[in-house]
Amino acid sequence: MSGFEIPGRCDGPPTEFFELNLANAYLQNKMAGTVAYFDMFFRQTPDAGGFAVMAGVEQLAECLSGLSFSPEQLEFLRMKGFGSEFIDYLKNFRFACDVWAVPEGTPVFPGEPLVTVRGPVIQAQLIETLVLMHINHQSLIATKANRIARAAQGRAVVEFGSRRAHGYSASLLGARAAYIGGCSASSSTAACMKYGMEPDLTMTHSWVQMFPGELEAFCAYARTCPEQCTLLVDTFNTLSSGIPNAIEAFHRELLPRGFRPKAVRIDSGDIAYLSRKARKMLDDAGFPDCAIVASNALDEYLIRDMLNQGARVDVFAVGERLITSASSPIFTGVYKLGALERDGAIEPKIKLSENVTKITTPCFKKLWRLFDRETGKAIADLITLAGEEVDESKPYELFDPDFTWKRKTIENYVARPLQEKIFENGECVYRSPSPAQIRDYCNQQVDTLWEEVLRFENPHHYYVDLSQALWDEKHKLIESVKAAGAHQ
Numbered sequence: 001m002s003g004f005e006i007p008g009r010c011d012g013p014p015t016e017f018f019e020l021n022l023a024n025a026y027l028q029n030k031m032a033g034t035v036a037y038f039d040m041f042f043r044q045t046p047d048a049g050g051f052a053v054m055a056g057v058e059q060l061a062e063c064l065s066g067l068s069f070s071p072e073q074l075e076f077l078r079m080k081g082f083g084s085e086f087i088d089y090l091k092n093f094r095f096a097c098d099v100w101a102v103p104e105g106t107p108v109f110p111g112e113p114l115v116t117v118r119g120p121v122i123q124a125q126l127i128e129t130l131v132l133m134h135i136n137h138q139s140l141i142a143t144k145a146n147r148i149a150r151a152a153q154g155r156a157v158v159e160f161g162s163r164r165a166h167g168y169s170a171s172l173l174g175a176r177a178a179y180i181g182g183c184s185a186s187s188s189t190a191a192c193m194k195y196g197m198e199p200d201l202t203m204t205h206s207w208v209q210m211f212p213g214e215l216e217a218f219c220a221y222a223r224t225c226p227e228q229c230t231l232l233v234d235t236f237n238t239l240s241s242g243i244p245n246a247i248e249a250f251h252r253e254l255l256p257r258g259f260r261p262k263a264v265r266i267d268s269g270d271i272a273y274l275s276r277k278a279r280k281m282l283d284d285a286g287f288p289d290c291a292i293v294a295s296n297a298l299d300e301y302l303i304r305d306m307l308n309q310g311a312r313v314d315v316f317a318v319g320e321r322l323i324t325s326a327s328s329p330i331f332t333g334v335y336k337l338g339a340l341e342r343d344g345a346i347e348p349k350i351k352l353s354e355n356v357t358k359i360t361t362p363c364f365k366k367l368w369r370l371f372d373r374e375t376g377k378a379i380a381d382l383i384t385l386a387g388e389e390v391d392e393s394k395p396y397e398l399f400d401p402d403f404t405w406k407r408k409t410i411e412n413y414v415a416r417p418l419q420e421k422i423f424e425n426g427e428c429v430y431r432s433p434s435p436a437q438i439r440d441y442c443n444q445q446v447d448t449l450w451e452e453v454l455r456f457e458n459p460h461h462y463y464v465d466l467s468q469a470l471w472d473e474k475h476k477l478i479e480s481v482k483a484a485g486a487h488q
Helices: 017-028 057-065 071-079 084-091 121-126 128-151 168-181 189-195 205-209 214-224 238-257 271-284 300-308 435-446 468-486
Strands: 035-042 098-101 115-120 156-159 230-232 263-266 291-294 315-318 333-342 345-348 365-372 378-385 396-399 407-410 413-417 420-424 464-466
Touching: 017 084, 017 121, 035 121, 035 128, 057 098, 057 128, 057 420, 071 084, 115 121, 115 128, 121 128, 128 156, 128 168, 128 300, 128 333, 128 435, 156 168, 168 189, 168 435, 205 214, 205 230, 214 230, 214 238, 230 238, 238 263, 238 271, 263 271, 271 291, 271 300, 345 468, 378 396, 378 468, 396 468, 464 468
Parallel strands: 156 315, 230 263, 263 291, 291 315, 378 464
Antiparallel strands: 035 115, 035 333, 098 115, 098 420, 333 345, 365 378, 365 413, 396 407
């Protein structure tokens, strides 16, 4: 990789080895062309939150658009025992699936089809890993960023985690996802260059240590960076030396040249207490416009606590606990078969389990969000058969798919399909909005959720319901599979 190139292309065979085994088996058993429908969905929301934020569609589209197998990859697979028929298939591979996806930035909920793939089963199986790796990673980070941004209550949040990310790709795509979720800037030069994000400009403790004293270090930095002067004030003692020396450097180096300081940053200690004291010292010295930046292993809970304690912080720089989603580091996305096409008819497929939450919802489906026409708030999400329409002019009865006696009839609502087609017969028909546009869309869509859904602890359960027709199809299939098993 050279320069700041985004890792949008796949350098190795773009799948896991068992997917290749399955694809080869489909080919050998004359099943490769069978049309299959797969859904990607997740089972649990990170941090037991009320919702997740969809992200990663742009990078998924990039990978699918360029999906191919190089001579080196094919030779590797040949050495691993794959036969010439399968190698020739991969050599002449042309992606031919239809793909639908929920737009990036959309709040999403467990069990919903975020990505739907329709196409030859050999191809739909091969791309499973690509779908999951892109949507799982970026949705995880976007979700965490949104929680942190909401905890900051309108104050800026800077993505600050490149050095703690799990490699270059994770830092770059993680910064993108964090921006979608609500961050306003990033420390990642590559992310700023690629995605148009604002760079965070700060200094390090090592800079201060390079000089005989703190004041000399601050003055040298202020002379060098007068337009974006942010001083790190906790190398020795924030209140007895850091803030006083910063104020002195501002007076010596910035004011005579017509500049104002941008910020001071506190990276250790009791930040709630220190920020209150620092704010008063800066205000008394004539710098009420100098922002206070807080860092030091922050997350949504620490930020919330700091603000509840009266912290005077204007910007939160959040690193390791954002870029790794440390408190909940796994997005539980899965990719499951929902149906096959045989002789022009769709044949639903289901996976049963002793664990009720792992029973899949069969069929080719459509995902809707229902909004109250008066308030604009989201009422519930609805999964229907693909051919079903929701008539907004008529009342609609919603019911809990697990506790079916829980029913509610809604009126005066708007029904909006959530998925958009991004590939048609293998051709990309998707044009990604800019990250800034996705971020704005995310903010707008989160505002449609009730406050109870936004809670960090014990959020209100947002309903994802099935249409009566889909529920009937699912339970008919469950009984059919059980009956078949009983007679074996």
